[in-house]
Amino acid sequence: MSQRSDLRRRRAALEDEWSRWVPRLRTATVSPCGGALRPEVTASWARSLGSVDPARDSAPACGGRTVSERWAASPLRRPVHDLAGELHSIAHDAGFVTAVTDESGTILWTCGGRTMRHRAERVNFAPGGRWDESAMGTNALSLALRTGRPSTVFSAEHLVTALHGWVCYCAPVRGPDGRVLGVLDLSTTWDRSHPLAMSTVRSLVTAIEGRLRTESPTRPGAAAPGPVRLTCLGTGRAERDGAALPLRPRQLEILTLLALEPRGYTPERLREALYGDRPVTASTFKAEISHLRRALGGGIAPRRYALTLPVSCDAADVLRALEQGDLTTALRHYRGPLLPRSEAPGLVEWRARLEVAVREAVLAGPRPEHALRYGACAPYDAEVHEHALRLLPPGDPRRPIVVGRLRTALND
Missing domain, CATH: 1.10.10.10 (Winged helix-like DNA-binding domain superfamily/Winged helix DNA-binding domain)
Known part of the structure; x- marks a missing residue:
């Protein structure tokens, strides 16, 4: 109870300092000072305010290559995978979200319990989110990247108010040549702040760096395995x-x-x-x-x-396209039932879910080419063929194809 009270008092003091200094930093050059403030935090506030609105609600998404491509090419992928069991266990048992970034501060991999992960996703503390200082202001990831040292940022030390309910512990991960390859982060809610969290981060980073040193070097010119x-x-x-x-x-x-x-x-x-x-x-x-x-x-x-x-x-591509209302793309990926020979209960359920989603979108749509495309994958679905005939104008050269499919379906 005493520790919770101390954390609550510290958070209140930082909120007071944030409210006092951040508005002034936006309009004038001042030198914040106060017992609750650390110089590296206030210096980061001043740098960040030129590009970051403290009222923003989430981190921006990275541009360029996809997260999958970045993670596939990252030298951190294999050592993080080797430690995935331990990382998952720590995140679940202690109520953290664990994240790994690249050298630019873009998150490439996360794990954690469902509740904490959902909370993190609201601020895009998730693969693809940019957490460098110019994108998301003062946070532990950005400080660790800038200083090259382990960093903790608690509650209202974050510039962005949406992060005032969090505490984050980070340390940079270095390759055998000393170059910073990314950052390992453990984040949780402010009330779960614990002095041992940084020790855990340091030990995990040491383990990752040890694996980087012992891995067999890649042959010159050899490409990393693709997705x-x-x-x-x-x-x-x-x-x-x-x-x-x-x-x-x-x-x-x-x-x-x-x-x-x-x-x-x-x-x-x-x-x-x-x-x-x-x-x-x-x-x-x-x-x-x-x-x-x-x-x-x-x-x-x-x-x-x-x-x-x-x-x-391809099945995930279909679902993603349907969620975006892009039936043309969904049908380009849809080539038939999900693993049609499988009798696994989970796949039977997914198969039905996909078929219903695509079929209902086709029947609700006004474009005959969609009904024609889906009809080729569902030759015995008379309702789809009838829908295609209603949409095709008289004399359309595609009508005989649909008539043939409909007769086959009705005679089955």
Whole structure:
């Protein structure tokens, strides 16, 4: 109780100093001072106010390459994957969100419990968010990148008011040549501030840097492995850099489920999604996970199974396009039912969800080409063919195609 009271008093003092000094810093050159303020914080406030509105509600998104491309090329990806189990455990057990950035302050990877992750996503403390000083003002990530030293920022030490409910602990991660490659961050709500959090960050960074030193150097000119491309609509295959991955049907099912659920599965829930009520031993289930992990070169977090490497998936592309109201793009990716031969309960559910979403969007739409495109994937759906005929004008050369499909559907 005493620690909570101390934190509450400290937060109130910082809020008072923020309200007193930040408006003045925006309009004049002053030198803030006060027992609650640290010089590195006030100096960062002054630098940040030229580009950051303290009232902004979230971090801007990065431009240029996608987050998946950045993470695939990052030297931090493999050592972070190796420590993913420990990072997940710390985040879940202590109520933190863990984040890894690149050298520019763009977040590339996060993990944490559902509640904290949702809270972090509201301010775009998530993959793709920019947290450098010019983008998001004073925060622990930006200070660690600027100074090259571990940094903590508590409550109203943040310039942006949307972050006053947070405390963040960061340390830069250096490569074997001493170059800063990014930052490791542990963040939580202000009332969970704890003096041991920075020690945890330092030890994790030491472990990551140790793995960077012991990894085999990449051959000169050799490119990092590209992202995995998963095709699971109408067929099932996974490729990387143009080569097929050696996956059995069950492993394709697991990969598809993980690609469609970025937040991952508990072992119990994933096992149920794969096998339902079938009596399958734990060793059989774990063997399938292990084989998939080896085929991917890692990429699956332990404990809570989730992908930690970039995997693009045609089914996810369809869902994303539908969410954006782009039916043309959705139908370009949709080539048939999800893993049509699979009987895994979780995939049967996803298959129905996808089919209903695409079909209803087609039937509600005014464009005949959409009905024609979907009708090619659903030859026995008479209602879709009838919808296409209603939309096609008399004399349209495509009508005979639809008439033929409709007769086939009605005679089935």
